[in-house]
Amino acid sequence: MSFEIDVRRRMGPETEIALRFTAGAGLTALFGPSGVGKTSVLAMVAGLLRPDAGHVRVAGETLFDAARGTNVPIARRTAGYVFQDARLFPHFSVRGNLRYGMRRAARPGMSLDEMAAFLGIAALLDRWPRTLSGGEAQRVAIGRALLSGPRFLLMDEPLASLDLTRRGEVMGLIERVRDELGLPILYVSHDRREVDRLAATVVEMG
Amino acid sequence: MLLSPDEWQIVRLSLRVSGVAVALTLPIAFGLAYLLARGKFPGKILIDALVHLPLVLPPVVTGWLLLIGFGLRGPIGSRLHDWFGLTLIFRWTGAALAAGIMALPLMVRAMRLSIEAVDRRLEGAARTLGASGWRVFWTITVPLALPGVLAGVVLGFARSIGEFGATITFVSNIPGETETLPIAIYAALQVPGSNAIVTRLALISVVLSLGALVISEMLSRRAGAGRGGHVL
Numbered sequence: 001m002s003f004e005i006d007v008r009r010r011m012g013p014e015t016e017i018a019l020r021f022t023a024g025a026g027l028t029a030l031f032g033p034s035g036v037g038k039t040s041v042l043a044m045v046a047g048l049l050r051p052d053a054g055h056v057r058v059a060g061e062t063l064f065d066a067a068r069g070t071n072v073p074i075a076r077r078t079a080g081y082v083f084q085d086a087r088l089f090p091h092f093s094v095r096g097n098l099r100y101g102m103r104r105a106a107r108p109g110m111s112l113d114e115m116a117a118f119l120g121i122a123a124l125l126d127r128w129p130r131t132l133s134g135g136e137a138q139r140v141a142i143g144r145a146l147l148s149g150p151r152f153l154l155m156d157e158p159l160a161s162l163d164l165t166r167r168g169e170v171m172g173l174i175e176r177v178r179d180e181l182g183l184p185i186l187y188v189s190h191d192r193r194e195v196d197r198l199a200a201t202v203v204e205m206g
Numbered sequence: 207m208l209l210s211p212d213e214w215q216i217v218r219l220s221l222r223v224s225g226v227a228v229a230l231t232l233p234i235a236f237g238l239a240y241l242l243a244r245g246k247f248p249g250k251i252l253i254d255a256l257v258h259l260p261l262v263l264p265p266v267v268t269g270w271l272l273l274i275g276f277g278l279r280g281p282i283g284s285r286l287h288d289w290f291g292l293t294l295i296f297r298w299t300g301a302a303l304a305a306g307i308m309a310l311p312l313m314v315r316a317m318r319l320s321i322e323a324v325d326r327r328l329e330g331a332a333r334t335l336g337a338s339g340w341r342v343f344w345t346i347t348v349p350l351a352l353p354g355v356l357a358g359v360v361l362g363f364a365r366s367i368g369e370f371g372a373t374i375t376f377v378s379n380i381p382g383e384t385e386t387l388p389i390a391i392y393a394a395l396q397v398p399g400s401n402a403i404v405t406r407l408a409l410i411s412v413v414l415s416l417g418a419l420v421i422s423e424m425l426s427r428r429a430g431a432g433r434g435g436h437v438l
Binding site for chain 1 (some may be wrong): 328335336345346
């Protein structure tokens with residue numbers, strides 16, 4: 001199994017997120033309307049948010065288990081997290097952003113230049129994040145996550161902030177990442193068409 | 207404008223006192239700012255209030271407290287003297303201590319604001335990329351808070367170079383040792399017919415303060431390359 005997730009967390013006095021699923025290879029979509037806690041589930045898989053109970057296993061490795069007291073630190077979970085808002089570091093150039101996670105990359109993957117070519121961002125390397133369009137920023141964010149040598153990808157509505165043409169471009173790119181790199185992907189979306197096109201497994205929330 | 211040897215001595219002393227004061231206060235102020243911006247602990251309000259005390263107390267009172275604490279018989283001053291052979295009272299080092307304490311609240315305020323403004327989600331993103339807490343601090347938090355750190359240094363330097371009340375109370379006016387620019391101006395004002403001296407010293411003050419502002423603006427331009435932004 002790629003993802004074995006069973007998490008529960010109280011978010012406020014009357015709201016609780018509880019989700020349990022297992023999923024095989026390929027892209028797994030967390031699908032549901034805004035506000036049901038899809039992003040929080042991703043954050044719990046990444047380690048940015050600690051579940052109250054349950055477990056998180058990815059590709060057979062236990063990253064979190066409340067019963068056994070296991071909680072692998074964020075930095076060692078080797079997740080490639082692509083945020084909805086790209087979240088590039090404003091004080092690093094595109095090249096600096098891409099390079100930031102590379103020192104972790106244990107297994108030899110693509111070089112920075114190969115990755116830039118793969119994502120079509122080779123011309124952007126010396127630009128600053130604030131000068132990028134939404135689609136460019138999102139491609140850089142995907143590159144930054146991939147270059148950190150992740151064993152799985154977490155993608156949080158990477159298309160939501162893009163206009164229609166950019167959306168098609170980045171969607172094609174995600175398909176290539178899915179098919180050519182073979183990494184398990186957990187993908188959050190509230191768009192039915194996106195999910196139908198990309199996902200092997202769909203987990204409905206809400 | 208050529209300066210007389212006496213004037214040079216005053217300027218050099220003022221720069222040395224302020225420079226040492228700001229350099230030594232900087233890490234303390236950043237640590238306190240970080241603690242106040244990020245920390246959650248009981249007694250935080252108390253620390254906040256203590257940090258701000260020199261800002262709200264009459265400087266004479268701050269100077270008097272320094273006199274009590276760091277004088278030769280004071281609880282801290284006597285130990286500094288016995289253990290390290292360090293005397294602060296009536297010395298330029300004491301002037302630097304007074305200036306540093308008066309600068310502290312302004313430096314902490316500027317840095318705290320900029321640390322609070324750092325987008326913590328960027329730190330989270332860095333963590334997911336494999337960065338340790340230490341690396342996140344030095345590569346994300348500190349650089350993003352840098353405009354506030356520079357602002358704190360400029361404000362602190364300006365405050366130090368203008369420090370008068372606490373300094374004259376704690377270390378008095380000793381030419382060549384504790385006679386900084388404001389104290390020299392005040393002393394000159396006590397002497398009839400010294401308008402020319404006062405005018406020259408006042409002009410030097412203006413030039414020094416403007417110089418500090420210009421240098422900080424240049425530094426912030428360089429630090430903010432590609433990002434834009436001002437120090438003050």
